[in-house]
Amino acid sequence: MASLSEIIRESQIWKSIFRHPMPVDRRNRVVVMLTNFFLHLHPVSIKKQGIALSFTWCMGGVTFFLFLVETITGVLLMFYYRPTLEWAFNDILALRDVTSMGILRELHRWGAHAMVITVWLHMYRVFLTGSYKPPREFNWVIGVVLLLLTLLLSFTGYLLPWDQLAIWAITVGSNMARATPFLGYEGPGNQLLNIDGIDMITNASDARFGLLGARFVGEETLNRFYVLHCVAIPLAAALLMAIHFWRIRKDGGISGPL
Amino acid sequence: MHSHVPYETFLHQIAGFLGSFYLVLAVMNAFAALVIWQSGRDKVLFRLPISKLPFTVSMAWLGVSIFFTILAPIAFSGRQDWMEIISLPQLLRSGVNRAMNPTIYSVGSMVLLLILFFLRKYVVQPPMAWGLLNLSALLMGMSLTDQNFAAIVTKPDNVPIVGLVFLLGFFTWLSAYQAVRNDDRLKQGLGPEEKLDDEKVLVWPDLVYTELICMVALTAFLIVWAIALQAPLEEPASSVKTPNPSKAPWYFLGLQEMLVYYDPWMAGVVLPSMVINGLMAIPYIDFNKKGNGYYTIDQRKFAYLTFQFGFLVLWVTLIVMGTFLRGPNWNFFGPYEIWDAHKVEALNNRDLSEFFWIDLPDLVGWGLSRPKAPEGSSEMMKVGYAIVRELPGILLVIGYLTILPPMLVVVSKFFRDMFIRMGFIRYMVLTNLLLMMMLLPLKMLARWTVNLKYVISMPEYMLNF
Numbered sequence A: 001m002a003s004l005s006e007i008i009r010e011s012q013i014w015k016s017i018f019r020h021p022m023p024v025d026r027r028n029r030v031v032v033m034l035t036n037f038f039l040h041l042h043p044v045s046i047k048k049q050g051i052a053l054s055f056t057w058c059m060g061g062v063t064f065f066l067f068l069v070e071t072i073t074g075v076l077l078m079f080y081y082r083p084t085l086e087w088a089f090n091d092i093l094a095l096r097d098v099t100s101m102g103i104l105r106e107l108h109r110w111g112a113h114a115m116v117i118t119v120w121l122h123m124y125r126v127f128l129t130g131s132y133k134p135p136r137e138f139n140w141v142i143g144v145v146l147l148l149l150t151l152l153l154s155f156t157g158y159l160l161p162w163d164q165l166a167i168w169a170i171t172v173g174s175n176m177a178r179a180t181p182f183l184g185y186e187g188p189g190n191q192l193l194n195i196d197g198i199d200m201i202t203n204a205s206d207a208r209f210g211l212l213g214a215r216f217v218g219e220e221t222l223n224r225f226y227v228l229h230c231v232a233i234p235l236a237a238a239l240l241m242a243i244h245f246w247r248i249r250k251d252g253g254i255s256g257p258l
Numbered sequence B: 001m002h003s004h005v006p007y008e009t010f011l012h013q014i015a016g017f018l019g020s021f022y023l024v025l026a027v028m029n030a031f032a033a034l035v036i037w038q039s040g041r042d043k044v045l046f047r048l049p050i051s052k053l054p055f056t057v058s059m060a061w062l063g064v065s066i067f068f069t070i071l072a073p074i075a076f077s078g079r080q081d082w083m084e085i086i087s088l089p090q091l092l093r094s095g096v097n098r099a100m101n102p103t104i105y106s107v108g109s110m111v112l113l114l115i116l117f118f119l120r121k122y123v124v125q126p127p128m129a130w131g132l133l134n135l136s137a138l139l140m141g142m143s144l145t146d147q148n149f150a151a152i153v154t155k156p157d158n159v160p161i162v163g164l165v166f167l168l169g170f171f172t173w174l175s176a177y178q179a180v181r182n183d184d185r186l187k188q189g190l191g192p193e194e195k196l197d198d199e200k201v202l203v204w205p206d207l208v209y210t211e212l213i214c215m216v217a218l219t220a221f222l223i224v225w226a227i228a229l230q231a232p233l234e235e236p237a238s239s240v241k242t243p244n245p246s247k248a249p250w251y252f253l254g255l256q257e258m259l260v261y262y263d264p265w266m267a268g269v270v271l272p273s274m275v276i277n278g279l280m281a282i283p284y285i286d287f288n289k290k291g292n293g294y295y296t297i298d299q300r301k302f303a304y305l306t307f308q309f310g311f312l313v314l315w316v317t318l319i320v321m322g323t324f325l326r327g328p329n330w331n332f333f334g335p336y337e338i339w340d341a342h343k344v345e346a347l348n349n350r351d352l353s354e355f356f357w358i359d360l361p362d363l364v365g366w367g368l369s370r371p372k373a374p375e376g377s378s379e380m381m382k383v384g385y386a387i388v389r390e391l392p393g394i395l396l397v398i399g400y401l402t403i404l405p406p407m408l409v410v411v412s413k414f415f416r417d418m419f420i421r422m423g424f425i426r427y428m429v430l431t432n433l434l435l436m437m438m439l440l441p442l443k444m445l446a447r448w449t450v451n452l453k454y455v456i457s458m459p460e461y462m463l464n465f
């Protein structure tokens, strides 16, 4: 008598999805890593030291996992949230007081804070084990860009609840752009950029304006940050993560003493 | 700034959390005692006086566990007279408030880290580290009954920073512990410990299962966090009601803190860009081939110290200060001090050019003033005058960035070796990054000692440095 699970595993449907038998013996544990799309990110075998928790702290992995959590909860939040002056705040309020899945917002916000922290810790570990040394220099550089993108993701998301905390934090943060040398309205050297006595850099054409889409944090900013937060930056980060992971393997796997 | 609820109400609010906090500490210590006792490596500390029974390490941790177990019900009670026992004495708190200022805080955290660094052989030993963890947790617990302290630390968006501080403490210990052990081995001519494990294992199941367990644990952790702590939502946005203080998101508060010493174009644009570029440059300027893929401090002391200084001192402690110790008008407040919006701090900072053109001649009795372009002079003339006026500062900055690096080569063997191995360009990049990094503490120092405001002060061109 074949058990139910055997019947399922022998069925044509199952076999068409999983291209290998269960990974119970050595051969199939190798095959599963090679034939499964998600698992093929990993090598088949790995130095024991490379997966020791005391070595990597699993921080890169945790960061990636948090990115996935943010993606999933973020998409669900997008069903509830409209980025307009009329609705933004009220939608968040409803998430707290009315919506039954309102906890999504907590998951998303605390996940974001956690991701900033874990990405720092990951960088810290990579530095302390000297893992940026040849041949991994370039992957470190990609990592730094990922760090920057993580901070920008968090920063752009900070505005979306459209409460006092949000707009003033973004106002303080983006005020700095006003002082960009040459390109900021209040930055040194902006007077140099003038043509026939007409200033090119005004408060309606400087770096801060480009960031906010307006002269102050307003509706245009909300729209701009929403698109950056939900589409542009996540896509860029996902692409760079793919390269980051690919490079780890091409650079010889997790670092270790020679 | 925050309107406090009555103290008794506050104690009742915090009681549940504080009690659980002490319970967790009790369980942790009991667990530690159990692990040590089980391991069979329990050490006898001394023998009890009369009975001559041995008192061991595991018994010590059990004692600590009992201590926290006693604290827990006191905290759970929420009664003012009982809670007083587990609070820092008021006298100590006001003392800390009075003594604390940006100078003491910054210099203090640096000195502390330096001490930990030099004593690392002892501090990283597990009993020592565990004791320090217990002490800091106790200090935290005894501070939480202070309403001002609690108001800032338990603000929902600030909670992650408390977590960050403890996590950084833990991981700095973990890495230093492994580094110290490796350094010992390397001295004896053995390879680092990481090398002992270079046998290969299959990713399925060894890694895949670890990842799965990590994911489940993390999901559980996030869900508990999300249930326990509500995300903040303040009043609807209003572009006319400016909150005081207005703070950037916490991870940028180190930059906001730099605004005390720099103008926005430096603190908000130039220095952050240099941080990012400096980080990217690390693999290309660190020519040390040792210490690749294992924990060590001795083999890369300079790199280690530089990074720790930049990350722990300049980045993290400034964030902690910006979050917890900066209140209305960005004034400094002690950890147990109420955020009073009317606190005034006298500012009488002076520019370098004022020192040079006014104070210095004054010393020998000349009444001079700073050079100023005459009324109606041309644009070019005004620029010229401004440059002359600020010449001392301009020369100082140029000298700092261009003369100091070659001078270091001449006077120090360490930098000479570096120069020879790195070549001119890489050496200049490295030293300039280092000097720019050191500029912040130097400027802090100048502010604290002689009230220096700007080294170069050209407000007419928005070029203050």
Ligand code: HEM
Binding pocket: A056, A058, A059, A060, A061, A062, A063, A064, A067, A119, A122, A123, A126, A131, A132, A136, A139, A140, A141, A142, A143, A144, A146, A147, A150, A241, A244, A248, A253, A254, A255, A256
């Ligand atoms: C969104 C951000 C990031 C993600 C998801 C990520 C993910 C990962 C993962 C999963 C690993 C495998 C080993 C481990 O877990 O430690 C790794 C390795 C690595 N990461 Fe990242 N990382 C990120 C950001 C960074 C940053 C900020 C840096 C450095 C500035 C960096 C530099 C590196 C390097 C050099 C390695 C190879 C380390 C080795 O071979 O030991 N990454 N990363």
